[in-house]
Amino acid sequence: MKAVGWTDLMKLSATLYIVSSFSPVAQDIVSTGAGQQLFNNACRTCHSIRDGDNRLGPNLHRIVGRKAGSLPDYNYSSAMRDADLVWDEAKLARFISNPDEVVPGNKMAPYGGVASAADTRKIVVFLSSLRTQ
Structure with a gap:
């Protein structure tokens, strides 16, 4: 059995975060605007x-998954x-909350x-919903 490393845990965490983002609550965030x-x-x-x-800033069309x-x-x-780095929902949330912490010198x-963590989450859910548009 292969030992689980830090990278594997981070990938699993990101995957779980993405799956959870389209929960009924996330769907409600998208549908209500x-x-x-x-x-x-x-x-x-x-x-x-x-x-x-x-x-002034780059477009955020399909930002999730983009380098x-x-x-x-x-x-x-x-x-x-x-x-x-590649933008996933967790990195976007951290960046929206504190850009200088994630990419110093941006x-x-x-x-x-x-x-607000709740407001950040809503923005991330909105941006994630644009992946298929």
């Missing part, structure tokens, strides 16, 4: 959810280009993060 409203209030000034529509700093038509900070200033 609560996540989109929070996204609009906290993120839309700089980000779009439309493919190719980059603004950080990888859109060819956006001028990312070197910190984001070199971050060597270009998100003066944005300091969403303080």
Whole structure:
């Protein structure tokens, strides 16, 4: 029997997080538009959810599963280009809450993060719902 390593546990955790994101509560967040409203209030000034529509920040169309700093038509900070991470729901939640903790040197200033964990979760559920659109 193979020993379970840290990487295996992180993959399992991410998988469970993604599966749980489409629970009835998550479906309710998407259907009521609560996540989109929070996204609009906290993120839309700089980000779009439309493919190719980059603004002050890159578009977040299908952000879940995308390598950080990888859109060819956006001028990312070197910190984001070199971050060597792929956005999953857990990383997005951490980044939305405190961008400087996840990718120090990013270009998100003066944005300091969403303080409410519940609001962060709703935004992440909304962005995750865009994976198939």
